[in-house]
Ligand SMILES: *[C@@H]1O[C@H](CO)[C@@H](O)[C@H](O)[C@H]1NC(C)=O
Ligand SMILES: *[C@@H]1O[C@H](CO)[C@@H](O)[C@H](O)[C@H]1NC(C)=O
Ligand SMILES: *[C@@H]1O[C@H](CO)[C@@H](O)[C@H](O)[C@H]1NC(C)=O
């Protein structure tokens with residue numbers, strides 16, 4: 001119907017529509033960008049990378065179960081519970097906590113009250129933060145935790161990270177940040193067993209706002225995943241790593257010159273510039289000149305994933321390769337202390353035997369493996385379980401949240417702290433403390449070299465029944481495992 005004269009306004013109308021659509025798209029884009037960038041401010045934000053503190057002090061904190069008799073020369077280090085209480089004493093503004101479990105109050109009332117006391121005390125102190133005007137922030141992957149509900153009812157802010165939506169793993173990170181000045185990283189969880197029955201090791205770093213700022217960025221990452229089921233492709237700059245493998249933070253730890261950075265896993269959870277846990281471990285092993293001492297509960301180079309309801313197991317080589325290279329090609333002495341407990345995967349023994357066999361007929365090659373075992377691990381109390389997860393070398397230490405199991409690094413979140421000493425020949429600082437703790441455990445009556453049966457059939461059968469001969473005497477025959 002419209003003649004040539006009516007076509008002009010029609011074109012203008014179309015242009016208008018196009019421009020309007022463009023503006024709409026732009027607006028949507030802006031909204032999308034800002035939904036992944038949070039704009040919040042805290043009192044602690046006044047400390048920045050430019051004026052944060054690098055003059056820090058570091059303390060090893062340990063929980064040693066009462067009835068574990070360990071040689072004295074490896075300690076005593078600060079008790080873990082004392083470390084936590086000191087951190088809470090220092091808190092003036094905020095306490096941020098990530099923990100895979102929240103079980104400070106024992107579920108089982110038959111547990112001896114004295115064993116549960118420390119956990120309950122810590123829980124009470126966390127509840128009491130409110131009355132001192134200290135904010136408590138918790139990021140957690142737990143949906144139905146009674147303790148988190150109680151804490152939330154007492155003014156704790158709890159953010160839920162739905163790990164099912166990301167990797168099907170767990171939020172297994174375990175760390176604290178206090179006032180963005182002091183931090184804790186280690187093997188202990190917010191679990192009453194961590195403060196009594198299990199053997200744990202961690203570090204508390206005081207007056208170290210530079211490191212705390214960086215760890216806070218990991219916390220912010222979790223914090224922002226609250227009620228999301230995807231990782232935004234555009235992230236706030238507030239979660240970009242400040243330091244890493246290639247640009248570690250230069251700092252002083254108890255007046256010793258050092259460098260440090262925080263690493264994380266899994267890869268999906270590594271924000272821009274963040275070093276992966278596995279790369280951090282690689283750096284520490286590769287820079288070792290004379291020794292690498294490793295203490296982890298489980299060592300298993302396997303990746304067990306579930307695909308369409310069936311479980312698929314694959315060999316996961318990165319750490320195994322690094323150890324082989326260090327031992328065989330560089331002549332670095334490696335000691336691996338693992339735990340023998342209820343959940344030890346039977347193939348563990350095959351993999352460590354394979355590592356040990358590398359040194360056959362090689363000079364200057366030393367790889368030793370010992371199993372730490374206290375009591376039969378039949379119950380869930382994990383009594384005397386060596387829950388440590390760290391490594392110390394002649395010039396660095398790595399302390400993390402994961403056991404050295406492929407699946408853990410691939411699907412569970414965790415953080416690690418790398419500490420390198422600048423003048424490790426003259427001044428090894430905190431590394432001496434790590435090494436002493438390791439050697440104390442290594443020499444203890446609970447650390448036993450494995451002595452399997454000569455015929456592998458028998459060995460296998462026995463392992464499946466959970467029986468293994470553990471011998472206390474140091475073995476010399478590399479084939480005897
Ligand atoms: C650190 O620097 C920021 C700005 O760069 C400033 O606002 C803040 O007050 C400073 N904090 C301290 C403790 O000096
Ligand atoms: C977590 O994410 C999964 C998958 O996206 C979803 O099915 C589930 O409902 C979520 N759970 C919660 C508690 O939001
Ligand atoms: C932290 O620094 C403050 C002064 O800046 C000092 O009073 C305090 O003792 C230090 N804390 C530790 C644990 O070194």
Ligand SMILES: *[C@@H]1O[C@H](CO)[C@@H](O)[C@H](O)[C@H]1NC(C)=O
Nearest residue numbers: 329330331361362363364365
């Ligand atoms: C083994 O180490 C010793 C001293 O540490 C050295 O003299 C020797 O050459 C080394 N042997 C081999 C085969 O590397």
Ligand SMILES: *[C@@H]1O[C@H](CO)[C@@H](O)[C@H](O)[C@H]1NC(C)=O
Nearest residue numbers: 057058059060254429430433
């Ligand atoms: C660092 O200093 C603190 C006291 O300020 C001390 O408790 C701790 O043991 C020291 N750490 C090391 C590694 O020397």
